[in-house]
Amino acid sequence: MSIDYKVADLGLAEAGRHQIRLAEHEMPGLMSLREEFGSSQPLKGARIAGSLHMTVQTAVLIETLTALGAEVRWASCNIYSTQDEAAAAVVVGPEGTVDNPQGVPVFAWKGETLEEYWDCTEQILTWPGEGANMILDDGGDATMLVHKGREWETAGQVPPTTDEDSEEFGVFKALVRRSLEQDPQKWTKVSEEVKGVTEETTTGVLRLYDLAKTGDLLFPAINVNDSVTKSKFDNKYGCRHSVIDGLNRATDVLIAGKVAVVCGYGDVGKGVAQALAGQGARVVVTEVDPICALQAAMEGYQVARLESVVETADIFITTTGNFNIITAEHMQQMKNKAIVANIGHFDNEIDMAGLAKIDGITKTEIKPQVHEWTFDGGTSIIVLSEGRLFNLGNATGHPSFVMSNSFTNQTIAQIELFTKTSDYDKQVYVLPKHLDEKVARLHLEALGVELTELTKEQAEYIGVDVAGPYKSDHYRY
Numbered sequence: 001m002s003i004d005y006k007v008a009d010l011g012l013a014e015a016g017r018h019q020i021r022l023a024e025h026e027m028p029g030l031m032s033l034r035e036e037f038g039s040s041q042p043l044k045g046a047r048i049a050g051s052l053h054m055t056v057q058t059a060v061l062i063e064t065l066t067a068l069g070a071e072v073r074w075a076s077c078n079i080y081s082t083q084d085e086a087a088a089a090v091v092v093g094p095e096g097t098v099d100n101p102q103g104v105p106v107f108a109w110k111g112e113t114l115e116e117y118w119d120c121t122e123q124i125l126t127w128p129g130e131g132a133n134m135i136l137d138d139g140g141d142a143t144m145l146v147h148k149g150r151e152w153e154t155a156g157q158v159p160p161t162t163d164e165d166s167e168e169f170g171v172f173k174a175l176v177r178r179s180l181e182q183d184p185q186k187w188t189k190v191s192e193e194v195k196g197v198t199e200e201t202t203t204g205v206l207r208l209y210d211l212a213k214t215g216d217l218l219f220p221a222i223n224v225n226d227s228v229t230k231s232k233f234d235n236k237y238g239c240r241h242s243v244i245d246g247l248n249r250a251t252d253v254l255i256a257g258k259v260a261v262v263c264g265y266g267d268v269g270k271g272v273a274q275a276l277a278g279q280g281a282r283v284v285v286t287e288v289d290p291i292c293a294l295q296a297a298m299e300g301y302q303v304a305r306l307e308s309v310v311e312t313a314d315i316f317i318t319t320t321g322n323f324n325i326i327t328a329e330h331m332q333q334m335k336n337k338a339i340v341a342n343i344g345h346f347d348n349e350i351d352m353a354g355l356a357k358i359d360g361i362t363k364t365e366i367k368p369q370v371h372e373w374t375f376d377g378g379t380s381i382i383v384l385s386e387g388r389l390f391n392l393g394n395a396t397g398h399p400s401f402v403m404s405n406s407f408t409n410q411t412i413a414q415i416e417l418f419t420k421t422s423d424y425d426k427q428v429y430v431l432p433k434h435l436d437e438k439v440a441r442l443h444l445e446a447l448g449v450e451l452t453e454l455t456k457e458q459a460e461y462i463g464v465d466v467a468g469p470y471k472s473d474h475y476r477y
C-alpha cells in the first residue's frame with residue numbers, strides 16, 4: 001500500500017528513528033498506554049487528523065495512536081517547528097524503508113510558507129475515501145479550518161480579503177475559497193464526520209470556549225491543556241527547559257547579568273522567568289493580572305510596565321497568548337542588539353508587520369530563524385523565529401519526559417471522545433481528575449518517586465478515597 005506524504009527528505013528517516021527510540025525511553029506514560037491498550041485497540045476505526053508540532057516527541061505520540069488502532073494523518077501547527085528527521089521517520093514507519101514507506105502520511109517540513117502551511121492543514125482533513133473522524137489540535141488551526149470553512153460555505157461565500165486582514169488570514173481565506181471551488185460542500189461533509197477534538201494548548205482552548213459560548217462549536221471538545229499534568233508541567237517546566245535551549249542555539253549570548261523582561265506570568269511565564277533567573281539574569285515581569293503580578297513580586301522579580309524598562313533591558317520574551325505586546329514603537333526604543341523573542345502560540349505578540357514598515361529599516365539573516373533588524377540610526381535588534389514560538393523555531397521544543405505527560409493526556413482524551421462520543425455534548429470538557437492523577441502516576445517510577453499511601457482512617461479524615469482522587473476540582477495546585 002502506498003501512502004501520500006510531503007516531508008523534506010525521507011533519507012533522514014534513520015536518524016529520526018534513532019531519536020524516536022531514545023525518546024520512547026523517556027516517555028513512560030505513552031509506552032504504558034501501548035501496553036495497557038495495545039491488545040484491546042480502543043482507537044480502531046478512529047481516523048485522526050493531527051495538527052501539532054511534528055517533533056520527535058510527537059512521533060512517539062503518533063505511533064502510540066496507531067498502536068492503539070487509529071489511522072492518522074499529520075501536519076505541524078507552526079511553519080518552523082517540524083524536525084525533518086522525525087517527519088521522515090514517521091512516514092517510513094518502524095517496518096518500512098525509504099523506498100517502501102509504510103508509516104503515517106505526514107505533511108510537514110521546517111520552513112513552510114504560509115500557503116504551504118495551510119495546504120498541509122487541509123491535507124490532514126482530506127482523506128482518501130472516508131474523512132477524518134477525530135481531530136487532535138494544537139492552537140486550534142485545524143478546528144478553525146473546519147469551522148470557518150463550514151461558516152463561509154453556509155454563507156455562500158468567503159468574505160473578500162481586506163487591508164485589515166493579517167497576511168496569514170488572507171492566505172487562509174484564499175485556501176478556503178479554493179477548497180470550496182473544488183467541492184462546495186467540503187466543510188459540511190468534514191464537520192459531520194468529526195466526533196470530537198482534543199486541544200493541546202492555552203490559545204486553542206480559548207478559541208474553543210469562544211465557539212462553545214456562541215453555540216457555534218460543531219463537535220465536542222476535550223481541553224487537554226487544563227489537565228494539571230499538562231499546563232502545570234509542559235507549559236511551566238517544558239518552557240523552563242526550552243527557553244534557554246532556544247536562546248542558546250539562536251544567539252549563544254551570555255544570559256548571566258543581563259536584564260531579561262518576561263511579558264506575562266502565567267504558566268509559561270513562570271517557567272521562563274525561573275529559567276532566566278537560574279542563568280543569573282535579572283528578571284523583570286510585566287503583567288495585567290494583579291494575582292500573577294503579586295506572585296511574580298513574591299518570587300523576587302521586579303514587576304514593571306514594558307515602557308519603564310524597554311530602553312535598558314537586554315532580552316525580551318513574550319509569553320502572554322495575547323497580541324500587540326511588543327509594538328514597533330517599543331522595538332525602536334530598545335538598546336543596541338537587544339534580543340526579542342516570543343514563546344506564546346501565535347506570532348502576533350510581537351508586531352512584526354509594524355517592524356517591517358519602519359522607515360529605513362533593513363533585515364539581515366544571521367542564520368535561519370535569526371534576524372538582525374537595523375534601524376536607520378545604525379542600532380539593531382535581534383528577532384528570533386520571525387516572532388513565532390522560538391523554543392520550537394530555534395530549538396526542538398520541550399524534552400520528551402514532559403511531553404509524555406501532555407501526550408498521555410492527549411491519547412486518553414482521544415480514547416474518551418472516540419469510544420464514548422454520545423456521553424459528550426458540543427461543549428468543552430476537561431478530563432476527570434482520576435485520569436489526571438493516572439497520568440502523573442505513570443511518570444513516577446521513572447523518577448524513582450516513592451509515593452506515600454493514605455491509611456483508610458487518614459482517607460476518611462480528609463474525605464477522599466484511598467485510591468484518589470485526592471483533591472477537589474477547585475484545588476489549584
Ligand code: NAI
Pocket residue numbers: 201202203204231234235238239263264265266267268269286287288289292319320321322325343344345346389390391392397398
Ligand atoms: P496563561 O493564561 O497561564 O498566561 C498568560 C499570562 O499573560 C496571564 O497571566 C495574563 O494575565 C498575561 N497577560 C495577558 N495579556 C498581557 C499583557 N498585555 N501584558 C502582560 N501580561 C499579559 O497562559 P500560558 O499557559 O502561560 O500560555 C501562554 C501562551 O503560550 C499561549 O499562547 C500558549 O498557547 C502558549 N504555549 C506555548 C508553549 C511553547 O512550547 N512555546 C507551551 C505551552 C503554551
